[in-house]
Amino acid sequence: MPEASNLYLVVDASVLRAAGTAACTRARNSRDVLEGILRNGHYVVVTRAIVQEWDRHSSYLGLLWRSRMMNRRRLVTIPLGTSNIRGLVLQYAPADARHVIEKDIHLIEAALNASEIIFSLDLRARGHFSRLTPYAPDLCRVVWVSPEVDFQVCEDCISGQTAELTDYTLKAVLERSAVST
Numbered sequence: 001m002p003e004a005s006n007l008y009l010v011v012d013a014s015v016l017r018a019a020g021t022a023a024c025t026r027a028r029n030s031r032d033v034l035e036g037i038l039r040n041g042h043y044v045v046v047t048r049a050i051v052q053e054w055d056r057h058s059s060y061l062g063l064l065w066r067s068r069m070m071n072r073r074r075l076v077t078i079p080l081g082t083s084n085i086r087g088l089v090l091q092y093a094p095a096d097a098r099h100v101i102e103k104d105i106h107l108i109e110a111a112l113n114a115s116e117i118i119f120s121l122d123l124r125a126r127g128h129f130s131r132l133t134p135y136a137p138d139l140c141r142v143v144w145v146s147p148e149v150d151f152q153v154c155e156d157c158i159s160g161q162t163a164e165l166t167d168y169t170l171k172a173v174l175e176r177s178a179v180s181t
Contacts, residue, residue, distance in 0.1 A: 005160070007042040008076060010111045012104070012120035013053040015147055016062030026121065029147040029154070033119055034065045036158035043076050044069060045114040049106035051077075080109050085138055092135040097128040104129075108142060117143045117165070119154060130173035140171035 011034070019030040037044065046054075054066065069075050086105050093101045104125040111118050120126065126144040133139045143165045145153050153168055166172060 005041070006115075007117065007157075007162075008045045008114035009037060009042055010050070010107050010114060010118045011037070011044050012107055012118065012122060013050075013057040014121040015119050016054055016058040016066065018059070018121055018147075019061045019065065020059050021061065025151075026148045029151045030121070031061060033147040033151075033154045033158065034062070036155065038065065038068055038072070038074070040158050040160070041074070042158065043074050045076050045078050045110050047078060047080060047106055047110050050110060053106075078110065078113050080106075080113065083109060083112060083138070085109060085112060085136060088136045089129070089132050089139070092132055093128070094131075097131075100125050100128050101132075108139065111142050112138055116141050117145070117157060119145060119147060121146050121148050123149065126170070126173060127177070130170040130177065133171045133174050140169060142170050143168045144170055144173070 015030045015033060018026045019034050020027040022028070054062070058066065066075070085108060089101060089105060089108070090098070104122065107118050107120065108129060123146055126146070129139055129144070145157065145168050147154050150168060153164070156164060
């Protein structure tokens with residue numbers, strides 16, 4: 001895992017959309033994660049697809065956070081490399097998961113070109129990608145945490161405690177689901 005002071009994170013539009021002033025757990029945790037990223041000086045990696053998704057799905061508070069991150073030069077646009085992850089994942093994706101995987105593969109591509117950490121509320125996508133780890137070894141390293149259900153892990157990550165993240169890689173998610181079935 002990379003040093004906490006140099007984290008380059010991927011933030012799904014679901015987090016920007018959910019962040020708000022409402023008292024519900026989802027809004028509060030999403031807001032706190034975004035504020036923690038800003039407060040701790042982390043970078044957020046964006047691609048054209050991520051920006052387009054943010055443009056369509058951000059809440060007012062999400063837009064304010066994005067503006068503050070831009071002003072501090074903490075948003076880093078990266079070109080996607082020549083990774084074959086998209087083709088590999090789509091080759092093995094089951095038909096019933098294909099739409100979800102195609103919708104969020106850009107998060108995986110960005111994470112693999114950054115600190116390999118994704119903040120997203122989409123647990124369904126996390127499950128689909130975890131089931132593809134046997135076919136796409138690069139997926140095994142990706143950490144996918146949800147501010148709603150993994151809030152303490154998100155907080156630990158943001159505050160620099162990245163050693164504990166191995167339990168939240170897509171491979172570990174698959175292993176936990178195999179044990180629970």
